[in-house]
Amino acid sequence: MDSTDPALARLAQENEELRYQLEEAQELIQAIRTGAVDALAVQGAEGPRIFTLQGADQGYRMLIEQMNEGALLLSEEATVLYCNVCLADLLGRPMSEVMGSNFDDFVPAPFIEAWAELVHLGWMGKSKGELPLQTKSGALVPFSVSTNVLAFNETPALAVIVTDLSAQREITAIRAQVAKQNALLDRKTEELRREEAARLVGERAAAEASRVLEGISQIAWTTNAHGEHTYRNRRWYDYIGQDQGKGPVAGRSWRERLHPDDAVEALARWQESLRTGNPFEVECRLRSAAGDYRWMLGRAIASRNEQGETLQWIGTYTDIHEHKLALESIDHAQRQLRDNNEQLTRVNVDLDNFIYTASHDLKAPISNIEGLLDALLLELPANIAGHESVQPLLDLMLDSVNRFKRTIEHLTDVSKLQKEHGQATEPVDLAAVIRDVVLDLEPLVQASAAEIDVDVAAAPTVIFSEKNLRSLLYNLLSNALKYRHPARPPRVRVHTWQEGARVVLEVQDNGLGLDAGSEQKLFGMFQRFHDHVEGSGIGLYMVKKMVENAGGRITVRSKLDDGTTFVVYFTK
Numbered sequence: 337m338d339s340t341d342p343a344l345a346r347l348a349q350e351n352e353e354l355r356y357q358l359e360e361a362q363e364l365i366q367a368i369r370t371g372a373v374d375a376l377a378v379q380g381a382e383g384p385r386i387f388t389l390q391g392a393d394q395g396y397r398m399l400i401e402q403m404n405e406g407a408l409l410l411s412e413e414a415t416v417l418y419c420n421v422c423l424a425d426l427l428g429r430p431m432s433e434v435m436g437s438n439f440d441d442f443v444p445a446p447f448i449e450a451w452a453e454l455v456h457l458g459w460m461g462k463s464k465g466e467l468p469l470q471t472k473s474g475a476l477v478p479f480s481v482s483t484n485v486l487a488f489n490e491t492p493a494l495a496v497i498v499t500d501l502s503a504q505r506e507i508t509a510i511r512a513q514v515a516k517q518n519a520l521l522d523r524k525t526e527e528l529r530r531e532e533a534a535r536l537v538g539e540r541a542a543a544e545a546s547r548v549l550e551g552i553s554q555i556a557w558t559t560n561a562h563g564e565h566t567y568r569n570r571r572w573y574d575y576i577g578q579d580q581g582k583g584p585v586a587g588r589s590w591r592e593r594l595h596p597d598d599a600v601e602a603l604a605r606w607q608e609s610l611r612t613g614n615p616f617e618v619e620c621r622l623r624s625a626a627g628d629y630r631w632m633l634g635r636a637i638a639s640r641n642e643q644g645e646t647l648q649w650i651g652t653y654t655d656i657h658e659h660k661l662a663l664e665s666i667d668h669a670q671r672q673l674r675d676n677n678e679q680l681t682r683v684n685v686d687l688d689n690f691i692y693t694a695s696h697d698l699k700a701p702i703s704n705i706e707g708l709l710d711a712l713l714l715e716l717p718a719n720i721a722g723h724e725s726v727q728p729l730l731d732l733m734l735d736s737v738n739r740f741k742r743t744i745e746h747l748t749d750v751s752k753l754q755k756e757h758g759q760a761t762e763p764v765d766l767a768a769v770i771r772d773v774v775l776d777l778e779p780l781v782q783a784s785a786a787e788i789d790v791d792v793a794a795a796p797t798v799i800f801s802e803k804n805l806r807s808l809l810y811n812l813l814s815n816a817l818k819y820r821h822p823a824r825p826p827r828v829r830v831h832t833w834q835e836g837a838r839v840v841l842e843v844q845d846n847g848l849g850l851d852a853g854s855e856q857k858l859f860g861m862f863q864r865f866h867d868h869v870e871g872s873g874i875g876l877y878m879v880k881k882m883v884e885n886a887g888g889r890i891t892v893r894s895k896l897d898d899g900t901t902f903v904v905y906f907t908k
Contacts, residue, residue, distance in 0.1 A: 406479075406498035409486070414439050414455065417493055426479075426500055428471035439496075442469045444476060451481075458483030458494050466501065477502055534641055555632075555653035557590075561646040563610045565589070572653075577625025590653075595621035595629050602634070613638050613646060619660070622653065631660040709733055761886060764802045766792045766841070770830060773809045780817045786826035788813070795832035795839040798906040804882040809843075811875040812902050816845035821897065835905070838888075844901040850894040858892055 400407050406423025408416055416437050424431045427442055443451045447467045457463035463483045468476040478501040486495045549556035549569045558567040568588070573580050576588065594602055598620035609616035616636040621629035636651030713730065720726055770790055774781065781788065798805065813828060820826040829844045850858065858876055883890045887907040894900040 405500075406496075408434075408439070408496050408498070410439055410455070410494040410496060412459075412492075412494075423498055426471075426477065426498065427469060428473055428475075433472075444468060444470050454481060454483060455494065458496075459485060461485070469498070534645070534647065537641060537647065549650070549652075552652070554655075557651050557653075559649045559651075561638075561648065563606065563649065566648065575622075575624055590622060590634075593623040595623070597621075609636065609638075609649075616649070616651065619656070630655060630657040632656065761799045761801055763797045764800050764805050766796055766798060766805075766832065769802065769805050770809060773806060773813055776810065777813060777817060780814070784817055784820055784826050786817055786820070786828060789827075789829045789831075791829075791831040792841075795834050795841075798832075798839045798841070800886055800906060801882075804886070808879050808882055808904070811879050812843045815875070816843065816847060816900075819847045819900075820845075821847050821899075837907070839906045841904040841906065842901060843904075844899065846899040849896045849898045849900050851896045858894075 401420050401422075403420060403422055406420065406426050408419040408423055411417055416434055416439055419431065419434045421431065424434050427434060440448065440451070450465065450467050454463045454465045454467070462485075464481070466478065466480050468478050470476055480499040480501055482497045482499075484495050486493055549558070549567070552569075553571070555571045555575060556567075556569040557565060557572065559565050568580075570580070576593065578588065591599075591603065598618075602618045602620045605618045606616055608614070615638075616634065618634045620632060620634060622632050623629050632653040633656045634651065634653050636649045638646045639648050639650055641647055709730070716726075767790065770792070774788060780786070813830075816828045817826055824846065827846045830842070832839060832841050834840075880890055883904055883906075888905050890905070891903045892900065893903075
C-alpha cells in the first residue's frame, strides 16, 4: 500500500492519539494511586467515570490515613476507589496494587459468598461480619469488616472499615491463659488456706486432746493420719518405767512391747483401721516396766474435719488383766460345769436304767411272794389263820408287799417325770380339774367334815399338762385333808390371781403344819414328817418336779399347829 494513501495516514494518526490517551490515563491512575492527585477514572459501560477527592476535607483524610484500621471505598463493581496506608500494610501489599483493584481478589474462595452477603447488606444500609483476607504472602488473616454507604463525588460508594482480629484473638487467648493460671493459682491458694486451717485445727485438737487425755486414768495416745505417734500421756511412761522425752527410744512404741503371740493380729487390725478409717479395737498383752505382760484393751477412733478427712487418731489402753484372768477362771469353771453336767446326764441315764431294771426285776419276785402268801392263806386252816398270834403277822406281810409294790410304782413315776421336761402344754380349765379331784376325794371330805373353798375367777386357766395338773391338785388337797388337825375340821381355800406374766395358785389349809426347819425338806424324796398317816413321802417331790419341768416354781409356808400354804407359779 502507498504510504501516501490518505486512509493509512488517518489510521496512523488515530493510533498515535490512542497511545497518547493511554499514556495519559496510566499517568493519571499512577498519580491517584500515589496520592499525587485526588481523582480516579474508572471505565464503565457508558464510558470512563472520573472519581475525585477534591471536596474531601484535608483533616479527615489525615485522620483516615493515620488510623490503625484499614479504610477503603468500593464502587458498585467492588473496585477499590480509595484505601489508606493501614489497609495496604494489613494486606502486605503496596498501595499501588490495592488502589483500582477488585477487592474480591483479596477474599479467599471459601468466603466469597459470605463477603458477597456483607457487600449486599452494606449497599442496603449497613453490615458487619468477620472473614479472613489473603495477604501477598498467601497467609490468611482474620478481620472484622463493617460497611456503610457514602456519597463519593455525588456518586454512592461503599465505605469499608477493616480491623485486624489477630491481635485481639491473641489477647483473648492470653487472657484465657491468664485466667486459667489465675484460677489454678486461686485453687492452690485455697488448698494452702485449707491445709493451713486444717493444720491449725489439728494443732488445736491435739492440744485439747492432750489436755483431756492427761486427766484420764487409762493410757492414752494420739497419732497422725498415717499412724505415726504424736502424743503419749503420763500413764504410758509410768507403765514402761521411763520419763517423758528421756531414756532410750527403743521400747517406747507399743509395737515393740507387744506379746509375740498377739503381735500379728494386733498390727493387722491397726493397719486395717488406718486403711478404712474404721474404729480400732484389740485385746493384747503389753510388756510393763517390770518385764511382765498385762492384758490391755486397745481402742482408737479417727478424728475428722468437716470434709471427712482424718486429722488424727485418738486411742487408749485399758488394763483388763484381772478381768481377763477372771474370765479365764469363769471359762475354766464353765468347762468343768459342762463336764459335770455331762457326767450327771450319764448318771441320770444310768439311774433311769437302774430304776427301770429294778422295778422290772423286782415286780416278779414281789408278785411271787404275793402269790405264795395267797396260797399260804388258802392252805392254812381257818382256826390257825385267824389265831391272834398268826393273823397280825399275815397282815404285816401283806401290808409290806403292798407298800413294796407302791414304792416300785412311785420309782417308775419318778423316772417318767425326769423325762417330761419340755413336754407340750395347753390351756387347762382349773375349775373343772378341781371339781374332778374333789369328787375323787369325796369319801375323805365327808369323813373329815372338810370345807373346801374354791375361787379361781381371777385366773381361770393355766398353761400346763392336764394329767399333771390333776396329780398336782390331788396331792395338795389330799395332804390338806390327811394331815388335818385333830382339834378342828379341815378348812381348805383354793384361789388364783394374776402376777405379771404368771398365774399363781394358792392352796391353804388349817392342818397340823410344820416347824420352820422342816419347810425346805418338805419336797425331798421319801421325806415324811407325820407317821400316823399312811404315805410314801414322794408325792410332794413329784409335784415340785412337775411344776419345774413346766418352767414354774412352788413355795411353801407353814406354821406348826396352824396350817400350811402352798403357792404354785405357772408360766402364762
